[in-house]
Amino acid sequence: MTNTPKQPLSPSRRTVLRGGAAIALSAPFVSRAWAETTEINMLAWYGHGEPDVVGAFEEANNVKFKPKYYAGGDNMLALIAQSPPGTYDVILSDGEFVQQLNAAGYIDPLEPADYPFDDMLHEDFTKFPGHWDGDTLYSMMVRCGHLGVSYNTNAVSAEEAESYECFWKPELEGKVGHFDWHLPSLGMMSLYNNHGGKLWDLSEEDWKGVQETTMSLRPQVGGFFDYGGTFNSLKNGEMQAMCGIGDWITGVLEKDGAPVASVVPKQGGIQWTESYCIGKGSEKAEIVNTFIKYMLSPEGQVKSAKMAAYPGFAVTKAGRAALIEADPKEAKRTGQMKGMPNDPITLINEGRIHYRDIPKQQDLEDWNDFWSEYKNA
Secondary structure: OOOOOOOOOOOEEEHEEEOOOOOOOOOOOOOOOOOOOOOEEEEEEEOOHHHHHHHHHHHHHOOEEEEEEEEEEHHHHHHOOOOOOOOOOOOEEHHHHHHHHHOOOOEEEEEEHOOHHHHHHHHHHOOOOOEEOOEEEOOEEEEEEOOOOOEEEOOOOOOOOOOHHHHHHHHHHHOOEEOOHHHHHHHHHHOOOOOOOHHHOOOHHHHHHHHHHHHHHHHHEEEEEOOOHHHHHHHHOOEEEOOOHHHHHHHHHHHHOOOOEOOOOEEEEEEEEEEEEEOOOOOHHHHHHHHHHHHHHEEEEEHHHHOOOOOOOOOOOHHHHEEEEHHHHHHHHHHHHHOOOOOOOHHHHOOOEEOOOOOOOOOOOHHHHHHHHHHHH
């Protein structure tokens, strides 16, 4: 019989903040090795349940995460629908799918006072679209990243990468790949068609135009890939440009010396947003809530930003300060320093970043059906 620790300890912001900056990181927990290990069932993108992210929390709180990994919000919803109620204690959701989780009754409400909303890097992150139902919070943002043009620097110049038009470069025929999920790629095609702030809110005429633009790219496309395939095809040079991704893939390769990069082009980029929810009816809600608070602590934010599987952005001021202190090279590489031209917050303020969403005037299935048609063309 498993027992949830009665008094899981969470990090105090007073212990990690001094004058608005983070001080030295340390595990903010007391080991409870005498208790029986508590298993926490997690549903998430790959990497979130790995030791580099959760290992310190597991050891300090005598818990063990059992992750089930997915790729794409559609797959997440399908996995939950196929599982008995209460299967997952903690659910990592793409921000745009939280409303659907809530509507389906898959998640429990959270207590806003538990989280550092006064320390979030951008005001949009405090009332993030879909995370709230009135004054009731259902999901807490813990990390994010930007999608744009991802490319091999030997095949595409930095100047060419400033526009999605580079995907049509004649020399890239058969060398353009897609991350196999419709929302990121079709969102980019919508941006390329100059739909800007309404890229997800397309009239039937605009939606037809996006489909035509996407189909015109098909001769350039050499494949549709999952996470591992996307990573490997860029690493070995099989694909020299990739639509639907960003630094969350190329960052890992770039740090290993591969000639790849990602940039937010002039037409704008898309923000992916990852948030934690507590599964409906979980018997481990207390320790899961402590885990969410840990991931929003400076230590947790550094682990999240530097995740081995794929990097991301810190979403709190203290988290960014801790990242700059712990790994200034990575903070600089990703623009997570004030005054840098690719500072994520600056890009948001300039209106160049659009939060990923689901279609407004079409059903999600319409986009999925077209994506299948496109792949088979």
